[in-house]
Amino acid sequence: MRAQLTITVNSAKWLIAKAIKRMPEVQKALKNGKIILKGGTTVSCVAEELLGIKLRISGRITKRGAVGSLNNIDLPHSVLIEKGKWENIDECFLERVLELGPEDVIIIGANAIDSEGNAAIMAGSPGGGNPGKAIAAIATEGAHVIIAAGLEKLIPGKISDIVKKARRKTCDFAMGMAIGLMPVYGRVITEVEALKIIADVEVTVIGRGGIDGAEGSTTVLVEGNEESIKTIIKEVFDANSKHISGDKESLKECNPGSPGCAYHLSCCYSHKTKLKI
Secondary structure (H helix, E strand, O other): OEEEEEEOHHHHHHHHHHHHHHOHHHHHHHHHOEEEEEOOHHHHHHHHHHHOOOOOOOOEEEOOEEEOEOOOOOOOOEEEEEOOEEEEOOOOHHHHHHOOOOOOEEEEEOOEEOOOOOEEEEEOOHHHHHHHHOHHHHHHOOOEEEEEOOHHHEOOOOHHHHHHHOOHHHOOOEOEOOOEEEEEOOEEEOHHHHHHHHOOOEEEEEEEOOOOOOOOOEEEEEEOOHHHHHHHHHHHHHHHOOOOOOOOOOOOEOOOOOHHHHOOOOEHHHOOOOOOO
């Protein structure tokens, strides 16, 4: 059987989260190991699926560009899960990453992925803040790294090339904070991989984009037996009804004078641009 489905950007986040929850390495780590969730809206969906909590959202892209939170919020951006409990690791992210073993899991989002399975995250604060300091450890210490990123993050070209281009301190004008890029290495899970994990189906992307809330969406053709197709349809419709994940207060966008203004560079809203318009 065949079904044509359109998956919006937010729906994809929830499908990715549902699939990640089902992955064998995640289930094993939930029972006998550790899982680190590094915040972002997609990973916050994972946090809701695994823990029933929303994460604090730090940077984000909106119509205004790359912006931060309006206020400092005393809630976790990143958490460690162990033995059914979780702890805020925002101030000890590197230390907790270094404690992970080969059966443990790190789940992190991405702001860019390429056709070769490479990924990168944006850094608007110096060095990417505490998570930025741990990027090397994420790659070197042996834990399973799962990169949760929808196909709206797919870029033309190669991550290795764009990382060389994007630099915080070489940008003269920015809608919001100027950002650099940090490569992250792991298994990328998009909505296509998510559907294949959720049910035994083949998935072909047949279109991208849309209007009226479907901007950035992915239209797919799903093939499989009747039971699998029914499962996928149900999950997609369920994901369509979901909210944007993340602590409500942290989702409020920054304005000039917000805490992040102290270290964000080239922001046109804070008159930090070198290029005057």
